[in-house]
Amino acid sequence: MRVIFNESLKAVADDLDHMARNVRDAIHGAGQALLNADLDAAQTVIDNDAETDALSTSIVDQCVELLARQNPVATDLRVVVSTMRLAITFERMGDLARHIAESARRTYPDSPLPQEIVDTFAQMQQFLDVTADRLVTMLADRDTKVADQIIHDDDVLDDLHKKTLEFAQSEDFPGTNPQLINVVLIGRFMERLGDHAVSAARRVVFIVSGFDPSKEPDRDEGTDID
Amino acid sequence: MRVIFNESLKAVADDLDHMARNVRDAIHGAGQALLNADLDAAQTVIDNDAETDALSTSIVDQCVELLARQNPVATDLRVVVSTMRLAITFERMGDLARHIAESARRTYPDSPLPQEIVDTFAQMQQFLDVTADRLVTMLADRDTKVADQIIHDDDVLDDLHKKTLEFAQSEDFPGTNPQLINVVLIGRFMERLGDHAVSAARRVVFIVSGFDPSKEPDRDEGTDID
Numbered sequence: 001m002r003v004i005f006n007e008s009l010k011a012v013a014d015d016l017d018h019m020a021r022n023v024r025d026a027i028h029g030a031g032q033a034l035l036n037a038d039l040d041a042a043q044t045v046i047d048n049d050a051e052t053d054a055l056s057t058s059i060v061d062q063c064v065e066l067l068a069r070q071n072p073v074a075t076d077l078r079v080v081v082s083t084m085r086l087a088i089t090f091e092r093m094g095d096l097a098r099h100i101a102e103s104a105r106r107t108y109p110d111s112p113l114p115q116e117i118v119d120t121f122a123q124m125q126q127f128l129d130v131t132a133d134r135l136v137t138m139l140a141d142r143d144t145k146v147a148d149q150i151i152h153d154d155d156v157l158d159d160l161h162k163k164t165l166e167f168a169q170s171e172d173f174p175g176t177n178p179q180l181i182n183v184v185l186i187g188r189f190m191e192r193l194g195d196h197a198v199s200a201a202r203r204v205v206f207i208v209s210g211f212d213p214s215k216e217p218d219r220d221e222g223t224d225i226d
Numbered sequence: 227m228r229v230i231f232n233e234s235l236k237a238v239a240d241d242l243d244h245m246a247r248n249v250r251d252a253i254h255g256a257g258q259a260l261l262n263a264d265l266d267a268a269q270t271v272i273d274n275d276a277e278t279d280a281l282s283t284s285i286v287d288q289c290v291e292l293l294a295r296q297n298p299v300a301t302d303l304r305v306v307v308s309t310m311r312l313a314i315t316f317e318r319m320g321d322l323a324r325h326i327a328e329s330a331r332r333t334y335p336d337s338p339l340p341q342e343i344v345d346t347f348a349q350m351q352q353f354l355d356v357t358a359d360r361l362v363t364m365l366a367d368r369d370t371k372v373a374d375q376i377i378h379d380d381d382v383l384d385d386l387h388k389k390t391l392e393f394a395q396s397e398d399f400p401g402t403n404p405q406l407i408n409v410v411l412i413g414r415f416m417e418r419l420g421d422h423a424v425s426a427a428r429r430v431v432f433i434v435s436g437f438d439p440s441k442e443p444d445r446d447e448g449t450d451i452d
Contacts, residue, residue, distance in 0.1 A: 060307075064303060064304075064307055067293055067303060067307070068299045068300075068303050071297040073294045074294070077290060077293060077294050078290075081286075081290055081293070081310075084307075085314075088311075088314075165407070168403060168407055169403050169404045169407060170403065171402075171403065173403050176397075177394060177395050177396065177397065177399050177406065178395045180403065180406055180407075181391070181394055181395060181406075181410050184407050184410045184411060185410060185414065188411065188414070
């Protein structure tokens with residue numbers, strides 16, 4: 001039984017790593033689409049999201065199967081339940097990256113954003129690119145140090161997000177209303193990508209250390225319009 | 227063992243019903259706050275969200291405990307896993323209702339919305355009020371007819387949401403930029419509340435019938451700026 005369990009768990013962990021790499025690629029691609037008006041990149045992100053969704057469904061199914069057949073307890077159970085939740089979080093991250101890519105496709109060949117705020121979004125994207133790479137490393141190596149970095153650094157993204165909202169609220173906002181809507185929604189999608197990365201990082205800390213991340217305060221604290 | 231399992235499952239089902247009632251109250255209260263500038267209602271929604279979060283954590287813990295001690299299979303396993311996922315969905319719905327209440331508190335005693343679009347938001351709220359009541363009934367009675375209604379009717383909310391975005395994009399938008407941001411974000415929060423209700427309804431259909439709702443197309447199809 002133990003051998004079967006470990007083999008099954010290895011298979012589902014491989015799928016989860018695959019999902020994390022997909023999400024990383026989607027985040028990188030969404031940034032290319034957003035900042036470089038790269039239509040191919042946008043389309044690739046949009047097309048590939050279906051595979052990420054399918055992986056999520058498959059991972060949850062495999063976990064349910066493992067629970068039924070192997071009755072894992074203690075650490076093994078923690079890993080299986082956390083794997084399910086990580087898959088659901090990654091699926092959502094894929095959706096958010098797709099939304100950003102869709103925004104870029106919609107306004108192509110123009111940028112969805114007014115020029116004056118592109119630099120702030122480029123900083124947010126740079127942050128998310130690093131976070132996306134960290135997600136993959138964290139998961140492949142079960143590395144809680146990398147997870148801690150993700151959790152610790154998230155304030156940087158929140159501050160940048162606040163800057164974009166202040167810009168959007170200014171009376172002399174230089175763009176059109178559709179651009180203003182893009183600033184607000186794309187900013188929110190990026191902030192939520194950061195929140196989900198933190199939630200994933202907490203879950204990896206939980207898997208490795210047994211410290212329960214769900215007892216931590218909620219990350220979505222409604223800084224949306226602050 | 228079977229008796230213990232049924233008793234434990236009954237306890238967690240009661241907590242999930244409790245959570246659904248909390249979410250219903252939060253949705254009703256957020257609507258009061260948004261449409262009637264009701265500061266008390268806003269504050270109540272914001273304050274009560276902590277209890278909803280705590281219930282979610284407790285439900286997931288109880289489900290993990292059940293998986294460890296009782297090794298449920300087949301329908302029982304399906305119910306336990308779906309219960310965990312419903313708790314996570316309800317927690318997110320509580321967050322979204324809180325965000326709407328926070329928007330109303332921020333602009334009190336003024337409305338966060340320009341007068342010209344209030345009627346459309348009132349229609350969205352009316353829709354969500356009905357959906358919130360249906361969620362409670364659906365869950366208490368494991369009623370797939372009510373679940374089907376939630377799934378079927380969601381297009382109405384999406385159409386109203388599109389109307390608010392068209393309004394926000396119009397060149398002669400009559401409000402300030404902060405009001406425009408509120409139209410976009412509150413509209414999105416309400417649309418997401420509808421999406422999560424659909425996801426919860428699919429999960430109840432799955433519990434009762436065994437039909438897997440996760441094989442259905444994703445509900446968050448990026449109609450955000452269409």
